[in-house]
């Protein structure tokens with residue numbers, strides 16, 4: 223007897239590989255034999271003390287309505303509108319901001335605002351493994367479009383070729399998980415020009431969802447341009463979980479580009495709160511919202527992260543691995559020896575070292591290392607990488 227709805231079944235199918243990996247990747251390995259788990263972007267050290275203090279302070283009620291039902295609170299939206307305005311050069315107002323449980327909550331909100339059943343959404347290949355599942359849960363259609371081979375830059379021709387009458391949305395993830403590539407302003411302007419032309423042809427706008435949770439995690443002073451700066455029909459999603467390395471604190475936002483033509487900007491602004499309520503009260507907990515004023519200026523030690531990137535990237539390239547040097551994010555992406563990521567991950571696991579095989583990103587030839595492991599873990603992992611290096 224069938225229990226699940228067709229919708230739940232099809233979205234579950236899309237994430238099955240990831241769930242199987244989650245539940246099995248350390249199967250049969252004793253914790254004491256694990257030298258370095260570099261699989262997920264999770265913390266391996268105690269959280270930032272300033273962050274903990276800021277949140278604890280907001281747990282202390284200051285008014286009877288402190289823990290009343292909260293939608294998007296005015297104060298964090300004002301703080302965010304100002305900060306995002308400074309980062310992008312765009313005149314954001316607090317009403318352009320919806321507070322969400324992380325970037326994931328903002329992505330789900332954007333999908334529910336923009337996509338009808340059967341609408342198509344273009345997503346990058348390789349790309350984060352939850353887009354397709356979240357789209358299928360809304361009966362929307364994920365259309366994977368490969369990034370440029372080797373450089374992983376946006377490839378405008380294939381995106382244009384994938385646009386159909388049902389295309390409503392293009393997800394642009396910059397800095398990009400898993401490759402760490404940051405798209406240039408010129409390339410984004412090229413995408414914008416193509417989407418404007420296609421939107422005019424279709425007689426309705428194709429939106430961009432700019433997935434920017436790693437926006438502040440950049441190396442070597444790399445510049446960043448949000449697609450919103452060049453394309454007004456853009457929504458931005460952001461998460462504090464990355465820069466604070468605390469993904470279990472579900473805090474983020476969806477921002478509507480303030481240069482979006484009317485009536486679209488107002489329509490979207492007004493639809494956020496109702497859609498979040500209908501989705502099951504999808505707002506961050508009140509104390510997290512109160513803490514945004516303090517959290518906005520905090521972040522992990524970027525010098526330390528850069529040292530980890532340089533150590534790992536330097537060692538692996540020296541041993542013959544083909545690696546993409548990330549300009550942002552806390553990931554390192556490369557080609558597995560013999561193009562067999564699953565076999566490579568198994569070899570490393572035999573040495574107590576864990577990485578994410580590219581199968582989870584629909585690129586079975588490649589693998590991802592998370593640099594959120596400690597420096598000691600990274601050092602401890604290197605002999606295993608050397609032993610498994612390409613011949």
Ligand code: PLP
Nearest residue numbers: 324325326350399433435461463
């Ligand atoms: N987008 C990308 C590209 C990600 O890598 C992630 C998390 O790994 C998210 C969105 C979701 O971020 P959060 O869990 O902080 O909401």
